[in-house]
Amino acid sequence: MANLDVTHFTTVDHTSDPGFFLHFLDEANAIPGIVEWKSVILAALRIEAGMKALDIGSGLGTDAFDLAERVGPSGQITGVDFSEYLVAEAIRRAAGRNLSVSFEVGDAQNLRFPDETFDAVRTERMLMHVPDAEEALSEMARVLRRGGRMAVVDFDWESQFCDSPYKATTRTIALSFCDSMRNGWIGRRLPRLFRQVGMADIAVSFRTIFVSYDFLQLLLGGHIVRMVSAGTLSKDEADLWWTHLARADSEGTYHYGLTASVVSGARL
Numbered sequence: 001m002a003n004l005d006v007t008h009f010t011t012v013d014h015t016s017d018p019g020f021f022l023h024f025l026d027e028a029n030a031i032p033g034i035v036e037w038k039s040v041i042l043a044a045l046r047i048e049a050g051m052k053a054l055d056i057g058s059g060l061g062t063d064a065f066d067l068a069e070r071v072g073p074s075g076q077i078t079g080v081d082f083s084e085y086l087v088a089e090a091i092r093r094a095a096g097r098n099l100s101v102s103f104e105v106g107d108a109q110n111l112r113f114p115d116e117t118f119d120a121v122r123t124e125r126m127l128m129h130v131p132d133a134e135e136a137l138s139e140m141a142r143v144l145r146r147g148g149r150m151a152v153v154d155f156d157w158e159s160q161f162c163d164s165p166y167k168a169t170t171r172t173i174a175l176s177f178c179d180s181m182r183n184g185w186i187g188r189r190l191p192r193l194f195r196q197v198g199m200a201d202i203a204v205s206f207r208t209i210f211v212s213y214d215f216l217q218l219l220l221g222g223h224i225v226r227m228v229s230a231g232t233l234s235k236d237e238a239d240l241w242w243t244h245l246a247r248a249d250s251e252g253t254y255h256y257g258l259t260a261s262v263v264s265g266a267r268l
Contacts, residue, residue: 044264057126061090156187199265
């Protein structure tokens with residue numbers, strides 16, 4: 001069971017085990033629903049050879065590498081992340097790939113790039129963590145050239161669903177986790193925010209992500225430990241909830257997931 005709370009992703013560099021977050025991202029990127037939406041984002045960005053693209057919240061570099069393969073040697077991909085630890089890992093993973101990609105530490109709410117620097121901008125599962133999601137989106141639009149494409153995907157954490165007989169416990173956990181995110185409702189807010197920052201040709205789609213029992217322990221384990229410690233949830237309630245899900249998983253009846261929004265558009 002995880003003992004770190006993933007709602008604290010902005011403190012990766014200051015945790016006792018930053019490697020936990022690296023493992024969490026690798027496992028998340030292997031979830032079938034997340035793998036599927038990456039191709040949707042790429043199609044929405046309309047990436048071509050020679051383009052310059054920006055990946056905000058680039059994490060381990062996985063998506064930046066995909067972009068770099070598509071823009072080729074005449075293009076350039078820049079990955080920006082708030083975490084020095086994750087940027088260092090992305091640089092390590094880039095070694096030997098011979099791709100036109102670079103990574104740097106930066107703040108999505110205050111990008112260092114001049115106006116209209118990039119042909120395409122993307123971010124994935126990042127806006128839920130920033131203090132001011134509207135400012136971050138505004139910055140993304142600012143550094144995007146006119147006519148350039150932007151694509152964003154993020155969760156609506158209040159849309160979690162779980163087949164459990166412990167309804168009150170399930171609701172308490174889901175709402176606590178959602179409200180512990182900086183922007184737990186960001187998925188439902190994205191279409192409006194795209195319009196606010198001057199995007200046009202906006203496309204919205206939704207993805208239901210099913211979460212395995214093993215990954216759920218990474219996702220919620222540390223947060224539930226923190227809830228029990230704070231008295232928000234009793235140890236007995238938490239133990240009964242986990243025990244039921246473990247049994248359901250072994251019997252093939254486990255069912256857990258949530259909804260993500262995929263939103264794209266072009267800068268006016």
